[in-house]
Amino acid sequence: MSMLLELKDVRAGYGETVVLEGVSLALKAGQAISVLGRNGVGKSTLLNTVLGLTTLHSGSIVYQGKGVEKMPSHKRATAGLGLVPQEREIFPSLSVEENLKVAVAPGTWTLEAVYELFPRLKQRHRNMGNQLSGGEQQMLAIGRALIGNPKVLLLDEPFEGLAPVIVDMLVEAFNRLRQSSDMGIVLVEQHAELALELTENTIVLDRGHISWQGVSQDLLNDPARLAQLIGLDLA
Numbered sequence: 001m002s003m004l005l006e007l008k009d010v011r012a013g014y015g016e017t018v019v020l021e022g023v024s025l026a027l028k029a030g031q032a033i034s035v036l037g038r039n040g041v042g043k044s045t046l047l048n049t050v051l052g053l054t055t056l057h058s059g060s061i062v063y064q065g066k067g068v069e070k071m072p073s074h075k076r077a078t079a080g081l082g083l084v085p086q087e088r089e090i091f092p093s094l095s096v097e098e099n100l101k102v103a104v105a106p107g108t109w110t111l112e113a114v115y116e117l118f119p120r121l122k123q124r125h126r127n128m129g130n131q132l133s134g135g136e137q138q139m140l141a142i143g144r145a146l147i148g149n150p151k152v153l154l155l156d157e158p159f160e161g162l163a164p165v166i167v168d169m170l171v172e173a174f175n176r177l178r179q180s181s182d183m184g185i186v187l188v189e190q191h192a193e194l195a196l197e198l199t200e201n202t203i204v205l206d207r208g209h210i211s212w213q214g215v216s217q218d219l220l221n222d223p224a225r226l227a228q229l230i231g232l233d234l235a
């Protein structure tokens with residue numbers, strides 16, 4: 001089966017500064033990949049590079065068989081690359097429903113479908129963006145990406161800073177999402193074990209390089225290796 005998204009030997013950063021070097025990955029429809037690594041290793045830079053929000057020094061980004069290196073960021077988004085940024089970027093003075101409606105594109109993810117996935121958003125549909133809890137903001141950020149009907153969903157630390165009960169709610173939504181669609185997903189996470197459980201394949205970044213690449217389950221079964229790779233203190 002052909003790849004949905006392929007990065008080959010990507011070297012990218014901000015202006016002259018190089019953050020990522022020699023980064024390659026391949027994602028098929030219906031598959032999910034985790035990107036793990038400590039703070040500052042380049043995880044967000046990787047997602048931003050797929051969207052064209054960084055400086056690509058060399059390497060290729062192939063989406064649905066075509067190089068998108070020169071395609072402007074907004075066109076990549078409308079072509080089906082959907083990013084849920086780490087900062088969530090909710091419009092504070094628009095309501096939940098307005099935040100969703102600005103991102104609508106034709107497809108199976110309608111307003112109703114997003115509300116079905118996140119009933120909480122339906123209950124809060126008239127609340128302003130700045131009147132939401134952290135968990136609700138994250139649901140809205142994900143809902144806003146989905147309503148654009150992406151083929152690839154790039155999630156930047158969706159569980160960061162949320163209470164365990166909210167994380168459980170999001171994980172349940174993530175699983176339902178995967179059952180009902182053939183989107184490709186790239187999940188950046190600090191909760192390494194959770195991310196490994198939710199995805200088929202994983203890459204680990206260390207200072208902009210890939211330090212490990214393989215089947216998520218294999219790393220989940222090797223806690224010592226995982227600790228070594230992402231510097232967890234097992235004490």
Ligand SMILES: Nc1ncnc2c1ncn2[C@@H]1O[C@H](COP(=O)(O)OP(=O)(O)OP(=O)(O)O)[C@@H](O)[C@H]1O
Nearest residue numbers: 014017019037038039040041042043044045046086
């Ligand atoms: N806009 C920017 N301009 C210049 N350098 C940046 C910019 N954003 C990030 N960097 C640098 O790029 C490197 C990688 O940052 P990045 O945000 O990709 O890391 P990360 O793995 O997502 O970290 P975290 O887990 O803390 O979110 C860091 O050294 C950071 O300081």
Ligand SMILES: [Mg+2]
Nearest residue numbers: 043044045086
């Ligand atoms: Mg980040």
